Amino acid sequence: MNKKQEILKRYLDGESQRSIAKELKASRNTVRKYIEVFEKSKQQDVRKLPIPENMISAPRYKPRLNPKRVLTKEIQKLLQQYIAENQWKQQHYMAKQQMKIIDMHEALLDKGYTISYTTIRNYVNKEIVKKKEVFIRKYCEPGAEIEFDWGEVKLEVQRKIKSFSLAVFTLPYSNYRFARLYESETQICVLDVHTKLVDHLDFIPEVFTYDNMRTVVKSFVGKEKTITEPMKQLADYYQFRIRLCEIRKGNEKGHVERSVEFVRRKAFSTAYKFPNIQEANQHLITVLETLNQRFHHEHKIKHVDLMKKEKEAAGPTSFQPFDVAELIECRVDKYSTVVLKQNHYSVPEGHVGKYIRAKVGAEHIRLFIDGEYVATHSRNWGLHQWEMNIYHYLQTFEKKKGAMIQSQCLKQAPTHIKNIYHQYYIGKEKEFIALLHYIKENNNLQDVLKAIHQLKKVRSNYVSLDRIQFICDQQEEEPMVDERDDITKQAESNLQAYQKLFYLTEEGVM
Incomplete structure (x- = not known):
């Protein structure tokens, strides 16, 4: 008990001020002051004062505020x-x-x-x-908003370290994440990931939130921002509104800001070596499926289940995917290729000098001649690269057979085609070209590979076009209905096939 409390206790017990001062060896002025303040405090309501003081507690003294002599x-x-x-x-x-x-x-x-x-x-x-900023906590409505941002990922692809762009979407309500890898952050890639998102979610949030990226914001005039024309077309097609953050205010889309780092770390901190970007994207999709199965920290429900609630609130979409390709008119050069974004892409022969149209997308390039779809190539994001399809040059190879072995077409052909040529058809280019015609017309590469495998079992040098065609045709024939045992029927069929096969003749073989 402090001295002030002792004085007030004796006063409440009926002891006089003179006696209290004498017993406690305190000044009578001090005793009188404590008692007057105590009596006054009982008549005053201190509950609404900013710092209510307990009158029975020990006295407090104001700190001395000396002027700062050095800090002028x-x-x-x-x-x-x-x-x-x-x-x-x-x-x-x-x-x-x-x-x-x-x-x-x-x-x-x-x-x-x-x-x-x-x-x-x-x-x-x-x-x-x-001058510290005050932040306002955000309330998220189901299906009302989705946030978008880019991130950078470095992966080892084909034994080379390369930077890729990670496009990430996050639904603030459910914290459901969607992401894809691209080789660029161009306008086409932005549009392409939006179409993939809508196809994946099967609903369209009301508002899409972005920072001030150049693919979304065309220009600034004061505080007025102009949206790029492709983004306007995308928003009109899918019927959503665009919201832009203030400059240098990434906290206005904080869910996706955090998601970029989170997804990159979970997906590629341990696995970072891939044969191509397609394998990396497939790995990313698998990781996202696992992450979206986790429980939301606030709702205690899985992210994917919360996303389904958002879908119910927004309603499913009935739109066909938006065509995000860029239409370019180009001319076929003497190599029967067109140059798009400084790369060459082969065109079916017979159109040298013609102007054709190409739809340039984020992943594929589609070629049209006189309004007819004729070819597709995977888009190459390098510079001065050649994408050649060997089936586009078969008639030319018939005239220039010697150019086959050193051609760019053969180098870029599927591995199975190159193996067939190098193992069985070196020096037999005419027959190899006929085999390519046969594969192109029937689209049966797998059947041809099976036929070659069967012929190798008979004899290593027994592979020829006639025998391959014969076996493929036998496989395409429908079996006749018979009451005999299936094993018996199959054995007879095989015997008849091999009997005919052995009586076939080729040059130099009886």
């Missing part, structure tokens, strides 16, 4: 100037060139001022705290 107004003005310069650098992408408190202290010492680092630190921290 001149020094304060210089520090305010340094703080303002740091804020300007943050707004102009120079955050790494800001002055730290130690730099401010050294600058003042260089100017001839004598002041401690601690004094500078306390003043600067106090000023910075005054």
Whole structure:
């Protein structure tokens, strides 16, 4: 019990002020002051005061506020100037060139001022705290919004380290994530990932939120922002609204900002070697399926189940996928190729010098001649590369058989086709070209491979076009209905086939 409490206790017990002062060896003025304040406090309601004081507690004394003799107004003005310069650098992408408190202290010492680092630190921290931003907690409606952002991933593809762009969508309500890998962040890739998202979700959120990326925002005029024409067309087609964040305010789409780092780490922190981008994308899809099966930290329901609730709230979509390809008119050169984005793509022969149209997408390039669809190529994102299809040059090879072995077409042909040529048809280019005609007309490469495998079992040099065609034709024939045992019928059929096979003749073989 402190001295003040003892005085008030004796007073409440009926003891006089003179006696209290004498017994406790306190000044009578002090005793009288404590008792007057106590009696006054009982008549006053202190519940609405900013800091209610307990009148029975020990007395408190105001700290002495001495004027700061070293931290003069001149020094304060210089520090305010340094703080303002740091804020300007943050707004102009120079955050790494800001002055730290130690730099401010050294600058003042260089100017001839004598002041401690601690004094500078306390003043600067106090000023910075005054200007800290206040954030508003966001409430998310089911199916109302989705956020989009890009991230960078470095993977080892074909034994080379290469940077890829990670496009990530996040639904704020369910925290459901969708992502795909691309080799670029161009307009075509942005549109392509949107079509994949809508096809995957099977519903369209009301609002799509972006930062101020160039593929979405065409220009700034003051605070007015102009949306790019392709994004306007996409929004009109799928009937959603575009919301743009303020400049340097990534917290306005905080769900996807966090998701980019989270998805990149979960998917590619351990697995980062892939034969191609398609395998990497398939790995990413598998990881996302696992992540979306986790429970939401607030709703205690799986992310995928919450996404289904959003789908019910928004309603399923009935749109066909948006055509995101860029239409380009180009001319077929002497190699029967067209040049698109500095890369060559083969065209079926017979159209040299003609102007044709190409639809350039994020993953494929489709070629049209006189309005008719004639070919598809996987898009190559390199420079000065050649994408050749050997089936586009068969008639030319009939005239120039010697060019076959050193051609770019054969080099880029499927592995099975190259193996067939090098094992069985070197020096027999005419027969090999006929085999390619047969495969192209019937689209039966797998059947041809099976036939070659059967012929190898008979004799290593027994592979020929006639025998391959014969076996493939036998496989296509429908079996006759018979009451005999299936094994017996199959055995008879095989015997008849091999009997005919052995009586076939070719040049140099009886």
